[in-house]
Amino acid sequence: xxxxxxxxxxxxxxxxxxxxxxxxxxxxxxxxxxxxxxxxxxxxxxxxxxxxxxxxxxxxxxxxxxxxxxxxxxxxxxxxxxxxxxxxxxxxxxxxxxxxxxxxxxxxxxxxxxxxxxxxxxxxxxxxxxxxxxxxxxxxxxxxxxxxxxxxxxxxxxxxxxxxxxxxxxxxxxxxxxxxxxxxxxxxxxxxxxxxxxxxxxxxxxxxxxxxxxxxxxxxxxxxxxxxxxxxxxxxxxxxxxxxxxxxxxxxxxxxxxxxxxxxxxxxxxxxxxxxxxxxxxxxxxxxxxxxxxxxxxxxxxxxxxxxxxxxxxxxxxxxxxxxxxxxxxxxxxxxxxxxxxxxxxxxxxxxxxxxxxxxxxxxxxxxxxxxxxxxxxxxxxxxxxxxxxxxxxxxxxxxxxxxxxxxxxxxxxxxxxxxxxxxxxxxxxxxxxxxxxxxxxxxxxx
Amino acid sequence: xxxxxxxxxxxxxxxxxxxxxxxxxxxxxxxxxxxxxxxxxxxxxxxxxxxxxxxxxxxxxxxxxxxxxxxxxxxxxxxxxxxxxxxxxxxxxxxxxxxxxxxxxxxxxxxxxxxxxxxxxxxxxxxxxxxxxxxxxxxxxxxxxxxxxxxxxxxxxxxxxxxxxxxxxxxxxxxxxxxxxxxxxxxxxxxxxxxxxxxxxxxxxxxxxxxxxxxxxxxxxxxxxxxxxxxxxxxxxxxxxxxxxxxxxxxxxxxxxxxxxxxxxxxxxxxxxxxxxxxxxxxxxxxxxxxxxxxxxxxxxxxxxxxxxxxxxxxxxxxxxxxxxxxxxxxxxxxxxxxxxxxxxxxxxxxxxxxxxxxxxxxxxxxxxxxxxxxxxxxxxxxxxxxxxxxxxxxxxxxxxxxxxxxxxxxxxxxxxxxxxxxxxxxxxxxxxxxxxxxxxxxxxxx
Numbered sequence: 001x002x003x004x005x006x007x008x009x010x011x012x013x014x015x016x017x018x019x020x021x022x023x024x025x026x027x028x029x030x031x032x033x034x035x036x037x038x039x040x041x042x043x044x045x046x047x048x049x050x051x052x053x054x055x056x057x058x059x060x061x062x063x064x065x066x067x068x069x070x071x072x073x074x075x076x077x078x079x080x081x082x083x084x085x086x087x088x089x090x091x092x093x094x095x096x097x098x099x100x101x102x103x104x105x106x107x108x109x110x111x112x113x114x115x116x117x118x119x120x121x122x123x124x125x126x127x128x129x130x131x132x133x134x135x136x137x138x139x140x141x142x143x144x145x146x147x148x149x150x151x152x153x154x155x156x157x158x159x160x161x162x163x164x165x166x167x168x169x170x171x172x173x174x175x176x177x178x179x180x181x182x183x184x185x186x187x188x189x190x191x192x193x194x195x196x197x198x199x200x201x202x203x204x205x206x207x208x209x210x211x212x213x214x215x216x217x218x219x220x221x222x223x224x225x226x227x228x229x230x231x232x233x234x235x236x237x238x239x240x241x242x243x244x245x246x247x248x249x250x251x252x253x254x255x256x257x258x259x260x261x262x263x264x265x266x267x268x269x270x271x272x273x274x275x276x277x278x279x280x281x282x283x284x285x286x287x288x289x290x291x292x293x294x295x296x297x298x299x300x301x302x303x304x305x306x307x308x309x310x311x312x313x314x315x316x317x318x319x320x321x322x323x324x325x326x327x328x329x330x331x332x333x334x335x336x337x338x339x340x341x342x343x344x345x346x347x348x349x350x351x352x353x354x355x356x357x358x359x360x361x362x363x364x365x366x367x368x369x370x371x372x373x374x375x376x377x378x379x380x381x382x383x384x385x386x387x388x389x390x391x392x393x394x395x396x397x398x399x400x401x402x403x404x405x406x407x408x409x410x411x412x413x414x415x416x417x418x419x420x421x422x423x424x425x426x427x428x429x430x431x432x433x434x435x436x437x438x439x440x441x442x443x444x445x446x447x
Numbered sequence: 448x449x450x451x452x453x454x455x456x457x458x459x460x461x462x463x464x465x466x467x468x469x470x471x472x473x474x475x476x477x478x479x480x481x482x483x484x485x486x487x488x489x490x491x492x493x494x495x496x497x498x499x500x501x502x503x504x505x506x507x508x509x510x511x512x513x514x515x516x517x518x519x520x521x522x523x524x525x526x527x528x529x530x531x532x533x534x535x536x537x538x539x540x541x542x543x544x545x546x547x548x549x550x551x552x553x554x555x556x557x558x559x560x561x562x563x564x565x566x567x568x569x570x571x572x573x574x575x576x577x578x579x580x581x582x583x584x585x586x587x588x589x590x591x592x593x594x595x596x597x598x599x600x601x602x603x604x605x606x607x608x609x610x611x612x613x614x615x616x617x618x619x620x621x622x623x624x625x626x627x628x629x630x631x632x633x634x635x636x637x638x639x640x641x642x643x644x645x646x647x648x649x650x651x652x653x654x655x656x657x658x659x660x661x662x663x664x665x666x667x668x669x670x671x672x673x674x675x676x677x678x679x680x681x682x683x684x685x686x687x688x689x690x691x692x693x694x695x696x697x698x699x700x701x702x703x704x705x706x707x708x709x710x711x712x713x714x715x716x717x718x719x720x721x722x723x724x725x726x727x728x729x730x731x732x733x734x735x736x737x738x739x740x741x742x743x744x745x746x747x748x749x750x751x752x753x754x755x756x757x758x759x760x761x762x763x764x765x766x767x768x769x770x771x772x773x774x775x776x777x778x779x780x781x782x783x784x785x786x787x788x789x790x791x792x793x794x795x796x797x798x799x800x801x802x803x804x805x806x807x808x809x810x811x812x813x814x815x816x817x818x819x820x821x822x823x824x825x826x827x828x829x830x831x832x833x834x835x836x837x838x839x840x841x842x843x844x845x846x847x848x849x850x851x852x853x854x855x856x857x858x859x860x861x862x863x864x865x866x867x868x869x870x871x872x873x874x875x876x877x878x879x880x881x882x883x884x885x886x887x888x889x890x891x892x893x894x
Contacts, residue, residue, distance in 0.1 A: 010878075043813045043873040058813050299878045300871050321866030328870040337870060366490045366505050396843040402869045402880065403849040409867045410857030419768030420856045422849045423775040423784060424747050426490045431457075431746045433849065 001026050003313055004090055004102055006080045006249070007110035008032030008063075009041075010299055011280025014306030015108050015313070016072045022314055028072050029102060031092060033079035036134045037063050042299055044137040045163035048144070049170040055138050075100075083107070083253040085273045106275050106313040109250050109263060110306065113243040113281035113297045122216030127223055128237045131160055140238070149173055149235030153225050155213055156240035157185060159329040159336075162196075164238055165205050166332050176232060177207040178225075180241075184209060187342045189376055191357040192392045196331060203332045208232075243297060245282045259284040260295035267319040269309035277313055279305035288322035289340050289387055289408055290349035296325050324408040328398040335398035339405040340388025343378060352381040354445045360434035362395040364426035371395045373434050377404070377414060377442050384413035384446040389435070396428075403435055414439045414446065448473050450760055451537055451551035453527045453696070455479030455510075456488075457746055458727025459557035461753030462760070463519045469761055475519050476549060478539060480526035483581045484510050489746055491584040492610035495591070496617040502585050522547075530554070530700040532720045553722050553760040556697050556710060557753065560690040560728035560744045569663030574670055575684045578607055587685070596620055596682030600672050602660055603687035604632060606776040606783075609643075611685055612652050613779050623679060624654040625672075627688075631656060634789045636823055638804040639839045643778060650779045655679075690744060692729045706731040707742035714766040716756035724760055726752035735769035736787050736834055736855055737796035743772050771855040775845040782845035786852040787835025790825060799828040801892045807881035809842040811873035818842045820881050824851070824861060824889050831860035831893040836882070843875075850882055861886045861893065 003019050005012045008030050019028045030037075039059045047055055066072045077095035084091070091101045115130035117123060127147075129140050143149065152168045154161050157179040165175045177200070184207070185193040200207055211227035216237060218224075225232040245262035256272035258264030263278040265271055267286065271278050281297035283305065301323055311318035326339040346353035355378045361370040373393030379386050389404035391397050407417045418440050422433040432440070450466050452459045455477050466475045477484075486506045494502050513519045524542035531538070538548045562577035564570060574594070576587050590596065599615045601608050604626045612622045624647070631654070632640040647654055658674035663684060665671075672679040692709035694702075703719035705711030710725040712718055714733065718725050728744035730752065748770055758765035773786040793800035802825045808817040820840030826833050836851035838844050854864045865887050869880040879887075 040811055040813045040873060042871070043811055046873055047813070053815075060812065298871070300868065303878050322868075324868040326868045326870045328872045328875050330872065330874050335875070339868070339870070364487055364490055365507065366487045366494070368500075396846050398870065398872070398875050399843050399846050400849070402847070402867075402882075403853045405869055406850045406853040406857070406859075406864070406867050409863065410853070410859065412853075412857065416856065417853070420849075420853050421747065421769075421771040421773045421786070422852055423773045423786070423845065424489070424745070425775045425777065425845070426487060426493055427777050428775050428782070428845050431750055435849075 001105045002103065003028045003106050004104035005030040005108045005110060006090065007112055007280070008037035008074060008076065009110065009112050009280065010302035011306035011309070012108065012110035013038045013066065014303045015110065015279060015310040016066070016074070017070060018307050018310035019313065020070055020072050022310070024071065030072060030074045031078040031080050031090065032074065032076045034133060034135065035063070035076045037066065037074065037076065039134045041132070041134070044131055044134070045160065045167040048137060048141050048164070049167035051171065055134065055141055058134065080249060083249065083276070085253050085276065088275065107277065108309050108313065109271070109276065109278040109282060110280045111246040111249055111282045114246050115239065116242045116244050117239060118213055118241065120213060120215050122218070125216060125218065125223065127235065128216060128239065130239050131164060132243065143236060144171055144173070147235070151176070151234045152236045152238060153178065153232050153234035154238045154240055155179065156242065158240060158242060159327070161238070161240035162331040163329055164240060165200065166330065169203060169205065175205050176234065177205060178211045178213070178227060178232065179209050180212040182210040188338070189343070189355055189357055189390050192374055192376070192390055195374055195392050196334060196336065199332050199334045243281070245295060245297070247282050250278065250282070259293045262295040264293070268312040268317070269305060269320060270312065277309045279309040285320060286322035287325055287341070289324055290345060292349060294323070294325065296323060298323070298327060324405050326401060326405045328401060333394050334392055335394060337391045337398040337401035338388065339401050340386070340408050341378065342388065346378060346380070346387045351387055353378050353387055354381045354442065355379070356438070356442045356445065358434070358438050358441055360437055361430055362393065362397065363428055364430055366426060373397045375434055375438050377438050379414050379442055379446065381445065382447055384415060384443065386412050386414060386417060400435060414443045418443060449550065449552045450475045451549055452477040452555045452557060453537065454557035454559055454727070455484035455521060455523065456557065456559050456727065457749035458753035458756070459555065460485045460513065461750045462555050462557065462726060462757040463513070463521070464517060465754050465757035466760065467517050467519050469757070471518065477519060477521045478525040478527050478537065479521065479523045481580060481582065482510070482523045484513065484521065484523065486581045488579070488581070491578055491581070492607065492614040495584060495588055495611070496614035498618065502581065502588055505581065527696055530696065530723070532700050532723065535722065554724065555756050555760065556718070556723065556725040556729060557727045558693040558696055558729045561693050562686065563689045563691050564686060565660055565688065567660060567662050569665070572663060572665065572670065574682065575663060575686065577686050578611065579690065590683060591618055591620070594682070598623070598681045599683045599685060600625065600679050600681035601685045601687055602626065603689065605687060605689060606774070608685070608687035609778040610776055611687060612647065613777065616650060616652065622652050623681065624652060625658045625660070625674060625679065626656050627659040629657040635785070636790070636802055636804055636837050639821055639823070639837055642821055642839050643781060643783065646779050646781045690728070692742060692744070694729050697725065697729070706740045709742040711740070715759040715764070716752060716767060717759065724756045726756040732767060733769035734772055736771055737792060739796060741770070741772065743770060745770070745774060771852050773848060773852045775848060780841050781839055782841060784838045784845040784848035785835065786848050787833070787855050788825065789835065793825060793827070793834045798834055800825050800834055801828045801889065802826070803885070803889045803892065805881070805885050805888055807884055808877055809840065809844065810875055811877055813873060820844045822881055822885050824885050826861050826889055826893065828892065829894055831862060831890065833859050833861060833864060847882060861890045865890060
């Protein structure tokens with residue numbers, strides 16, 4: 001049996017490792033178009049903030065280790081360009097321009113996602129960046145070191161944008177942020193997004209919502225960024241308006257696409273074409289709260305999906321459990337965490353969402369330095385079922401989200417959660433954990 | 448309707464507050480033997496460590512506030528000494544020596560727990576302390592300030608003992624610990640209790656297990672503490688060998704006692720005698736993992752129990768959800784957390800417990816300063832059901848226990864938990880949260 005994997009990032013290498021561990025005698029070939037495999041993409045903003053830490057340190061395991069230690073036939077600089085699903089052959093092009101083809105018995109597509117780049121005048125400029133691949137990160141870091149930019153404009157307001165606002169500020173660069181839509185963080189409860197807005201302002205980040213990008217022009221050593229309202233001047237620009245699934249290869253061989261043009265897969269990671277599987281950021285997945293397909297590129301989903309795809313390629317039945325869409329990130333001193341559905345998502349899924357943001361403390365009230373923590377559950381008004389939770393705070397606020405993620409998995413109501421026996425000691429929490437208080441307060445709004 | 452509460456601490460004042468909130472027009476009388484109500488007992492070690500923070504700051508709400516703001520008839524310096532369950536009368540003695548009696552319609556006993564004091568020679572010495580009441584805490588703090596002890600001997604190895612070892616060390620006092628049994632922390636998985644032992648040694652705490660206390664004698668300004676093996680010399684002694692339920696009053700009027708001589712109550716906080724309820728450290732409660740009654744004095748249980756007792760005194764049906772016995776504490780730099788059953792408890796409850804301690808990291812591996820975290824689930828070998836979890840580490844390790852506490856409430860198996868969508872971002876966790884890894888590893892031992 002010959003197993004072929006396209007894409008050597010989280011999902012692809014998780015799958016290849018598992019395939020080889022279970023079947024050491026079988027051939028496992030991975031085609032990766034770049035030279036980098038298995039690096040911590042999520043660590044890039046934090047690395048950019050740290051002048052002294054080389055970006056190469058983000059490589060968790062290098063290609064050679066996969067080859068020699070795990071005996072995976074990892075072929076970097078190999079870009080797959082076509083699949084013949086009938087003859088079961090992958091075609092491609094090497095970085096030296098030559099071509100290759102390879103037969104497979106079972107194929108995994110793990111082509112990931114790519115940064116969305118707006119098609120506007122002046123976008124191709126050496127001072128205009130995205131941050132998706134390790135190479136993108138290296139370019140930004142080199143630019144900062146060589147060109148010593150004083151000012152940066154970030155376009156977008158997602159977690160990469162916010163993490164990079166902090167990273168660039170840490171490097172002494174004055175950051176301005178613009179975004180197309182009017183709302184700062186549309187997915188976030190307004191009371192919480194206001195707190196994030198204040199944190200940005202407190203850290204001297206100017207932001208201008210409601211300004212769609214129109215063009216970028218060069219002026220001496222700087223860039224002029226034009227929106228439909230204003231002109232901004234900056235030494236560098238980061239485009240951080242989101243990512244899209246890299247599903248063109250799958251599409252071209254007739255594999256069905258789903259949510260957000262991601263590859264549609266079943267719970268066994270199977271695509272619509274026999275013997276072709278998909279996992280990671282290129283594929284969709286089930287949100288177990290809404291019961292609907294979603295496209296949510298997240299590291300744990302990719303790692304888990306890779307493992308489960310491998311199991312199914314090995315014909316060991318294994319199902320992806322679905323996600324609750326849990327994410328955390330840092331913006332300056334704030335920790336921001338969410339799990340489950342947003343208000344909009346909850347409504348679209350047919351629920352009647354209610355929420356109530358409360359303020360609690362990071363530890364017992366007797367501590368003078370107990371930090372504020374703002375949080376809420378989102379629950380269904382009719383049944384009390386927990387649909388999501390959002391937390392903004394400091395001092396370990398973000399790690400609290402996991403309790404809510406477990407509650408979502410267990411399909412708990414607010415009352416079920418309120419009855420959980422959470423930990424208390426003065427250095428860690430008030431007697432009533434902030435999440436218990438949030439549950440208790442919101443219970444009053446349930447029918 | 449006249450509501451009477453005996454005991455003005457967490458359970459008593461939670462109940463009184465709720466009674467008065469729901470029924471402002473009814474009489475709510477609280478008898479408290481001391482002058483202190485509603486203080487953070489758990490905060491005492493941390494306060495003792497902090498020379499500049501007066502102990503009175505631990506009082507969350509003073510007696511006068513309960514009287515004037517909440518209109519609760521709070522009578523401090525009133526020690527209840529007897530109950531006539533037929534005539535429904537509480538008898539007692541005031542701190543001035545006079546007596547009182549009061550009729551009730553519904554009575555709550557919330558008499559708490561008291562420190563266990565061994566009956567040995569020399570125990571009544573002004574340099575021998577326990578730490579249970581605010582007054583105990585004040586005595587210790589005053590002694591440190593006035594007598595400037597250089598050395599302390601702590602007898603016991605529970606969380607009060609460990610927190611006080613840290614607190615006294617912080618005050619510059621050389622601490623030695625002894626305990627009767629041989630094992631350092633018998634409830635803890637051995638791999639984890641070894642880490643705690645090392646932390647104590649690293650912080651210059653000498654400890655001598657397997658040494659039962661025999662006598663204390665005075666020698667000049669110091670004390671000589673005799674065990675069956677050695678003699679220890681110290682300027683002060685802290686007895687921290689545990690607490691027992693203060694259930695004598697309940698016993699004397701024929702109320703049925705249960706586990707550990709605590710007052711036996713049903714899920715509506717009712718005792719065996721009509722119209723008498725009990726809550727807090729004096730009462731037992733249900734452990735939902737073992738399905739057996741337990742006696743576990745914890746702050747959240749007391750607060751929750753007080754509220755639920757009040758609901759039932761008001762004849763609004765409300766059930767105590769049971770506990771999973773979650774606790775956290777700090778010992779020097781270590782955060783120590785547990786939830787659920789210990790190995791012994793699991794065996795006694797009829798399970799076949801298995802566990803596997805793993806080492807993971809507090810954040811992504813690319814961080815040079817990622818701290819080790821050691822943890823394990825305890826699960827039933829036959830069914831994979833999670834029975835407990837224990838965590839030792841730094842940097843927010845303790846707050847992770849809540850996810851496991853929620854899983855216990857939901858009666859999850861290891862596989863259920865492994866399928867939870869926990870948060871990942873480099874500053875907060877590895878991609879696979881330490882608890883997910885612990886679940887995954889232990890799954891291999893399940894039948």
